[in-house]
């Protein structure tokens with residue numbers, strides 16, 4: 001079993017000096033330093049036709065390296081002052097690239113060119129789950145039940161690995177962070193990145209607000225981050241995968257906006273089968289689909305201690321644990337949290353619309 005000591009990617013300021021000199025390129029097969037010219041050539045001069053999309057940290061381009069392999073090149077848009085020093089930045093990324101699993105996006109290397117920094121990842125042919133499964137008609141693909149099962153299990157395995165091996169809380173599990181390779185194997189992206197990029201407060205607030213539907217209530221309210229908050233987000237994802245619906249969708253008719261609420265009502269009404277994506281018609285195993293929804297609901301329970309670990313969730317998905325008589329309690333409902341107003345200037349506080357002020361600390365802890 002490979003153990004990654006926390007200092008490998010979670011650096012305190014007192015550790016900085018040691019890490020500054022810790023990266024040894026010659027002895028690291030996993031991680032390369034690219035030159036700007038290599039990346040410019042690979043991406044056709046960062047042309048708009050190579051542009052894949054824009055995320056919270058920057059713009060992503062498709063690239064082809066000289067050895068013909070495809071990569072996703074992320075050009076970081078964070079101001080240079082908010083990043084760590086060059087050597088430290090490289091050493092931290094190199095440590096991240098050591099965290100390898102079939103269900104994690106592989107980080108190949110990086111490039112520092114003046115004030116601009118680039119991250120180079122394995123290329124994922126089928127974009128992300130939000131785009132490919134939940135996107136508008138144009139992008140949306142019809143996923144069979146088998147593909148949905150493959151994706152659900154893969155995400156569970158990737159997350160379980162992060163929780164058990166390097167002992168990392170991902171803290172940003174959501175459909176757009178699940179990339180899909182050419183075989184629709186899911187790969188978790190962006191793990192550990194927000195620790196490396198010192199985010200300014202407006203950047204965090206945009207990201208947190210955009211992710212609201214996936215946030216465990218205890219995390220959204222107090223900023224207290226544990227594995228169980230990732231497990232809540234996983235439960236939401238599972239409900240999205242089975243239903244083909246987004247966690248929050250104001251395009252749906254009134255009363256249908258919030259998926260978790262909808263699933264809870266279906267559970268109480270003993271009609272979980274109604275939640276399964278209608279594009280599947282009758283081409284899915286009913287018992288298994290209902291089991292997956294139940295596991296989703298177990299993971300989003302309001303009380304974090306009642307949520308299963310990822311290792312247990314995997315056993316449940318694989319039907320190694322019987323769920324027939326399991327009690328599921330009330331979920332943490334996103335509709336209650338949507339009324340939290342983020343203070344974009346000062347993340348130390350947020351306010352409920354009812355007027356009571358609650359404490360909100362910007363997410364910090366990634367280890368436990």
Ligand SMILES: Nc1ncnc2c1ncn2[C@@H]1O[C@H](COP(=O)(O)OP(=O)(O)OP(=O)(O)O)[C@@H](O)[C@H]1O
Nearest residue numbers: 053054055056057060072121122123124127128176
């Ligand atoms: N390695 C990759 N291969 C293929 N596409 C990628 C790769 N990395 C990112 N993308 C795509 O590029 C777009 C932007 O991704 P990025 O990770 O920057 O942002 P995001 O996950 O959408 O948002 P956020 O940064 O707020 O979490 C997305 O459509 C994503 O699917």
